[in-house]
Amino acid sequence: MDVGGTWIKGALIDVASGIPAGTVRRLQTPAGGSVDAVADAVDRLITELEAGSPGAAGRPVGIAIPSIVQHGVARSAANMDAGWIGRDVQSYLQSRLGRPVCVVNDADAAGLAEARYGAGSARKGVVLVLTLGTGIGSALIVDGRLVPNFELGHLEIGGFKAESRTSAVARENEGLDWVEYAGRLQRYLAHVEFLFSPDLIIIGGGISVCSHEYLPRLSLRTPVIPAKLENLAGVVGAALQATAAGKEIIQNT
Structure with a gap:
């Protein structure tokens, strides 16, 4: 998932290739961008994605957000509600979504994807x-x-x-x-x-x-x-962070 100020994009990603395993979907980011409203939108997006791929149920989710992220805690909020700041977003979303969640800064996610699959x-x-x-x-x-x-x-x-x-x-x-x-x-x-x-x-x-x-x-x-990778980089990088493959990133490239 890649949460932005305007859209939330999501896809099932094959981390071996960095290619979406199906359709890339998106929902409009809720007005105001509160943590609870974004969590509801992410949950809906996951439901849509899993409906087209039943084998994906319960898989880990990587979520790129426009915030400084330190050990799962948001330390800033760009174009989002100030309620993100100081919140353990990773623990909250893990509980809310009922599955392993990894939260990462959006630029970090894009950078990881570009280094693994793109120009780097x-x-x-x-x-x-x-x-x-x-x-x-x-x-x-x-x-x-x-x-x-x-x-x-x-x-x-x-x-x-x-x-x-x-x-x-x-x-x-x-x-x-x-x-x-x-x-x-x-x-x-x-x-x-x-x-x-x-x-x-x-x-x-x-x-x-x-x-x-x-x-x-x-x-x-x-x-x-x-x-x-253009606009897909954040989604791909978030998926990398959410998997065992993401821990080693480009070590085996």
Whole structure:
């Protein structure tokens, strides 16, 4: 499951291939995004998915949420009700859904999926996945293992929070052309490169489909490439975290 501010997406995922074993379904996120209302929607979505695949009943569920997640507890809430903050969401959902549940930050889920099946497949070392959308989501994968809650959208550059100036929405809101936007992205990525020296940077989010407009204008030591899994990455990454295969992530790639 991938819980967003607008939609909740879900699918049965074959974790050997990262491919949905059936239809990808979605429900609108309940207005206000309270924990209880989201749990009800997730429960309905699971029921729909299991109706088409009876053998899936009782299987573990991975749920990506737009929150910092520390040991199952939500520490923030982006476009969701403030009631998420400080809540042991993982324990609550496990009890509510009556099955094993693994809750993960949405950017972390997308990063794991991209590293296992997408643009970072078979790449060892330090892989940084950035999703450029309403804000900037980030995931750091080191030799196949996730460093959780790596919030690089909140770095301060030039007196501004990075995502307020460098996200896809910031580009749209300010009417920046691609040359102007690439300049901002260059400054941000050069700073990130200096701090963390990644071996690969993967750019995801909706803006990744326009990568030909800005990637050729960047000048970094680190290779920068577009993501491949697009909007399915969060669902796939959540499934990985919910299975034994997810614990070892890309160790056997």
